[in-house]
Amino acid sequence: MDLRIAGPDPTPDERAAVDSILGQAVSAWAGGTRDLDTESHSAHVGGHEARSRRELLLPALHAVQDRFGWVPPSAMNYICRRLLVPPAEAHGVATFYHLFSLTPRPPAVMHVCDDIACRVSGAEGVCRELANTTTAWQRSPCLGQCERAPAWLVIASGDTPRAKEATSLDALLRSTPQSGTPGLRLIQRIGQVDPESLTAYQATRGYEALRKAVVLGAEAVIREVTVSKLMGRGGAAFPTGRKWDAVAKAPVHPHYLVCNADESEPGTFKDRIVMEGDPFALVEGMTIAGFATGSEKGYLYIRGEYPLAAMRMQTAIDAARAAGLLGANVMGAGFAFDIEIRRGAGAYICGEETALFNSIEGKRGEPRNKPPFPVQSGLFGKPTAINNVETLVNVPLIVREGGEAFAGIGTSGSTGPKLFCVSGHVERPGLYELPFGPTLRDVIALAGGVRGGKPIRAILLGGAAGVFVGPDKLDMPLTFEGTRAAGATLGSGVVMVFDESVDLADILGRIAEFFRDESCGQCVPCRVGTVRQEELLQRLRAGAPIGSYKDEIALFKEIAQVMRDASICGLGQTAANAIESALITLDPVPRNGSRS
Amino acid sequence: MGGGTNSYSEIENTEVILLWGSNARETHPIFFHHLLKGVHNGAKLYTIDPRRTSSARWADSWLGLDIGSDIALANAVGREIIAAGLHHQEFIEHATTGFEEYARVVESYTLEYAERETGVPANVIREMAYTYATAKTGMICWTLGITEHHNAVDNVLSLINLALLTGKVGRYACGLNPLRGQNNVQGGGDMGALPDRLPGFQHVEVDEYRHKFEAKWGATIPPKRGKNLTQMFEAMATKELRALYVIGENPLQSEADQNHARHLLEDLDFMIVQDIFLTRTAELAHVVLPAAAAWCESEGTVTNSERRVQRVRKAMEPPKGARDDISILFELAKRMGRDWGTPNSEAIWDELRALSPVHAGMSYARLEAAKGLQWPCYDETHPGELFLHSRLWEQPLTGPRVAFNPVEHDPPVERLTPEYPFRLTTGRRLSEYNTGVQTAGYDSPLRRPETLDLAPEDAERLGVREGELVRVSSRRGTVDVAVRVDDCLRPGMTFMTLHFQDDVATNVLTIDATDPKSGTAEFKAAAVRVERL
Amino acid sequence: MNDESYWFRPPPRSRELPMAPVRDEPPPVEITIDGRALHASPNATILEVCRRIGIDTPTLCYLENLTPVNVCRVCVVEVVGSRTLVPACSRRVEGGMVILTDSPRVRLSRKMVLEFLGSSVDLSTAPQARGYLARYEASPTRYGSPAPPASANERDQREPGHHRAPSGETSETVAQPTKVDNDLYIRDYSKCILCYKCVEACGTDAQNTFAIAVAGRGFDARISTELNVPLPDSACVYCGNCIGVCPTGALMFKSEHDMRKAGTWNEPAQTQTDTICSYCGVGCTLTLHVQDNTIVKVTSPMDVSVTHGHLCIKGRFGFEHVQNRQDEPK
CATH class of the missing domain: 3.40.30.10 (Glutaredoxin)
Incomplete structure (x- = not known):
């Protein structure tokens, strides 16, 4: 490409930081030094191959950000030269993610x-x-x-x-109050088993499932997963078996497996604890998924704010690879699969699957329009199975116990065990595992009930993109069908409890602020709608509505509807849900037009 | 018939592109849009150019051959293809002649020889040969890097041979495409502005054609070919040619060896210049006829590099006193005793259609409706041809076979010597055009004055810095110009444009060694000396 | 030239017309649009079918010569059974689709999108968008009075993930000073609806120069060069293809900008004439916009196969040589 890259050359340190990811520059035309012996009469950078390394843009930016605390223009220029990325595009990407800074930051x-x-x-x-x-x-x-x-x-x-960050087993124990309780299926190792030891994992039935999967064969594994009725745990609740089947049968190759560990939904922390506390389970789950879907490469996209999880996962991946459990011939069973970790860089939207693909590809995390769906055209435009962490750690369980046994856990519409992120005004906030079925009241009780025994003002289910419910909904079963029937959502398993001391309007304000900050800005309904939503809330909180309170509520409903109906992705489509649910049922702001 | 064999759209769907001696990124930017669509659709791009130009920066492989070694490279590619058995035997037998002779001639162009002559590593040449030969479709495009040489026609033939060898002509997304340097170079040729042709590529020495025109025109046409531009200058030198009528050209500044050209033009008995500007050439003229701008102040047609005839239209009134070209010619005819009536571009076009079979179907109405038509367009129901020479694949073959024309490598006329150790090549930039008379009119933010572009190593060796003034001399003249260090050049190569002739007369340096077949001068290869001032 | 006849005579006509290979066209599918049953190719988008049957669908970010980005969402239609509305510009039809182009949901979304734009962007030079606002009875003023404009380059420095909390007293806009940093064209991002068209035209859809991209996030997303450098320091090659595709006049010939400022811009008095560029041999169609015998703007038609509406710096701006007429008495 005929890039024009003006500006300063990199310092040796900057060059080294970038080269640690990209390797030594091989051509003067891509950041290297001029060598007339090799390139006076021919050169091979600029074409398809050289342009195909764009996916390394975020890793390279991370390397610089990690080393210097910001991304100096000279380092950015060097990255652009190395990867043949136009500087304007690199700037567009870097300014999308809030963990990258283009101005100096303290160390x-x-x-x-x-x-x-x-x-x-x-x-x-x-x-x-x-x-x-x-x-x-x-x-x-x-x-x-x-x-x-x-x-x-x-x-x-x-x-x-x-x-x-807190790194000890103690920390894991504190985060998972059930740790050590018999009967746990997903989090039984967390806080109990050394998360950095492959041996310890194997000693606790680790890799039993993969061995069995290889014997069963890919089709049978998908059959088991289908029979298990495992639904995606990331929030959308799509049947995992159907997703895998579509990818496995897709005629276009290669296939990719992506694990979505960009857990950013406010109130959600389950995937973090799983990765920190039982990383090999995720490696095993991904390996089985890769085997079943015919994917030789799996990407694990971990949000940038989870450095410990990323470290633990890298340790586990390296150990698995060293033990022949990842690589060109996994377990000697004749299939190839490996995992590469990609770190997010501060963007909630990258939890949206297509935004996540774009982020891996080195682009701004802007969601794509669907269709085409990832199973047809996902990462790098290839058939892609993308699953959430919790979904994938269910997979070894399914393969080990059989799909039918798994389907017997929980209810008919919501099978298997479920992780709940309980936080807010409860006695023991933390990660809890229960077979599907208990009510909201049961889950809060498991966390020790409301702190100080105060009455409940509201409960946020499913995170910022979820809904608020009042104490009248405590008997709602926390299943896909139960929450749906109550007009709520299970979302990512967030149960955030607020007692009467809460300033609900302030919480709503924070949610509005959150979506205004996290909207990618691509589509008008979300880009402007999240701004107008926040402004409207501010007017209500200030007791200064335009027209009457009723007028503002009517306007809010229209804003909510266009966001829900016309936004490209789930962020915009759900950005008004929680606020709307609270406005309608919980009276968070005074209606009389004056500040309370 | 001379013209690009393909439509621009085809390069969007071809598998391999050989861009040879062309910096289309800057000289044909909108063609390059089509080319990049092809690249984005997966086409492999090879650029063959001594400089690593902005076009070359898009290439999967850049072959930076030494200036003037194109035939050595093309013949080596041909030899490799034959040696690997990748030539299209069936096509060769069906539609060509002279393959054996071609194979014999290229036999000595081994990879080792080619690497020595061109500088391009043997494995790179071989890779291009194999890729081009084995691809289902492939196109070769070139510009002045091929034709501004003393052996321009041979250079072109060497490329044609490759297309014949691999059957990459006469099929969709396969072909040979010269990118025309000026907006109506193709149209000029179409209209018979060639020394040996009547309109529609009908040779003036074929009686049948000539008689057809004579009947229509009521005038006698000399039955032999005229002189090309170079031959005209030669004729000026021998005083055979004493009067010159220049329409829309600035030969004083565009000709190689400018000092020599000036002398010849000054020496003429009579010169008319018809132009929209008072060019440097016009300043020497005895009579200047102010013309309207053909592209926006008058009506007519032009033909582009994909053989598409398109209408130019009058959008504004010319300055007072200026007239459009046909009005001037009509008036001139009248003064010479022939009344051609009222000038009307459509009537003239209809006369052309009646005489030139390949344009017969292109009425103004159709050109308007279709936004241009590609020749050949034989009648009013004919859509025009997307690509040429499809007849070569018809069973049985339609018309005569086409011939391989083996050619031999012949390096630039002017050799490098210790006295003139640098190779000077010339070219154009994106926002400027030719001698700059048009582009000087607008303020391009990209514009920078003329420079002598030097390789970093040469700049260092000469002890000159960016912006420093140096003296550049060839055997014909000397200019002083600022240095620009350009890493697209390797040591020994220098580059200048011809856009700023008033400030830096590049063409006092260039050599007028010309191709006997086409009359083009070797603008691409002079020998110069560079000295600090 | 060893074959005399070949050289002297044009070769004979081919028996068959040379043609591009024909691609297999999938069989048409049956769909229903606003109660009308019809057949359409599954390769067609809903927008294409709507236009074919005369349903006027508003579009802002869509252009025939660019890849649909479906970001403005003003073209959304209702597909019965679909949870959300779908963008007509990029959604392809499928057998059995029942499409509503004027349902209350559709009308509401279109109205709201237009209100959002109208309340945050200066649409004074976007007649098409203003027409849509009227058609959908959008009322951009109901979001309160606009906030004061940002200072020069302030929006370009906003970092993602943080914003100043709104007071609730005014509604935020993208208003900011015009960027004038070269003689050929200006960038007035107060008028930018972020349709991505300029980025596409600068990028793989046409020019492949990549001088601009979308930077920042959310409402602070904006079109920017690297580090917001002025155009002369950027990769810009002044092809002006971004101007050609801009739907709101945010990108404008400097000549037009200056004339508008001086009050001399008179569009009804302008003629538009198609001709061919006088420079290289590619043969690009230029549409010359002429006012008072002076070229004031150059565009290219989108439906011309040579340009698809795109030009280079010479074609777009290199016309001054025909109007540098200082010597001519006025």
């Missing part, structure tokens, strides 16, 4: 979560304290640590970049 920055769960657990206090210190900090949307709210994450740059 360590504390990201303080002020999102819903942390908000009701003292986040503002943390911010106030920090405001009086010299610490470099900034507010952050949900960090996925709601069980230990108020939460923060320190991201430090340097030669060996590290994120400071």
